[in-house]
Amino acid sequence: MRAKPETIAYVVVNEYCFSKKQIKGVVHASQFKWIFTWSFNKGLLSVKPPLGRALIEDSLLRFLIKKDYELEAGNEYKFTISAKF
Numbered sequence: 874m875r876a877k878p879e880t881i882a883y884v885v886v887n888e889y890c891f892s893k894k895q896i897k898g899v900v901h902a903s904q905f906k907w908i909f910t911w912s913f914n915k916g917l918l919s920v921k922p923p924l925g926r927a928l929i930e931d932s933l934l935r936f937l938i939k940k941d942y943e944l945e946a947g948n949e950y951k952f953t954i955s956a957k958f
Contacts, residue, residue, distance in 0.1 A: 877955060878955065878956055878957035879953050879954060879955055879956070879957065880902050880903055880953070880954045880956060880957055880958055881902065881951055881952075881953055881954075882900055882901070882902035882929065882932065882933070882936075882951065882952050882953070882954055883900065883901050883902070883949060883950070883951050884898055884899070884900045884933070884936065884949065884950045884951065884952070885898050885899045885900075885948075885949050885950075886898040886944050886945060886946050886947065886948055886950070887899065887946060887947075888946055889944060889945060889946045894912060894913055894914035894915075895910060895911065895912050895913070896910070896911045896913065896937065896944060897909070897910050897911075900920075900929060900933055902928070902929060902954065902958065903958050905924075905925045905928065905929070905958070907920045907921060907922065907925070907926065907929060908920075908921050909921075909933060911934075911937050913937070913941060918930065918933065918934045918937070920933065925958075928954075928956070928958050929954070932952065932954045936950075936952045
């Protein structure tokens with residue numbers, strides 16, 4: 874049986890501002906790297922640059938929603954994406 878394709882994504886939270894209701898950070902997976910801002914009160918996620926954004930956006934949003942209250946500025950986290958890139 875073949876192993877399922879997967880990629881590990883690493884997230885670094887640079888800023889968690891409760892007054893602005895935003896989390897800012899960096900996510901990298903494989904050779905890609907993005908900067909993100911998540912406005913958790915509005916449920917809006919901004920991911921830049923647009924190159925490869927479709928690969929990470931949905932998985933990153935699910936991770937952020939799931940781990941919201943566990944995230945702290947300055948820490949690194951990781952999650953698995955069910956795709957190889």
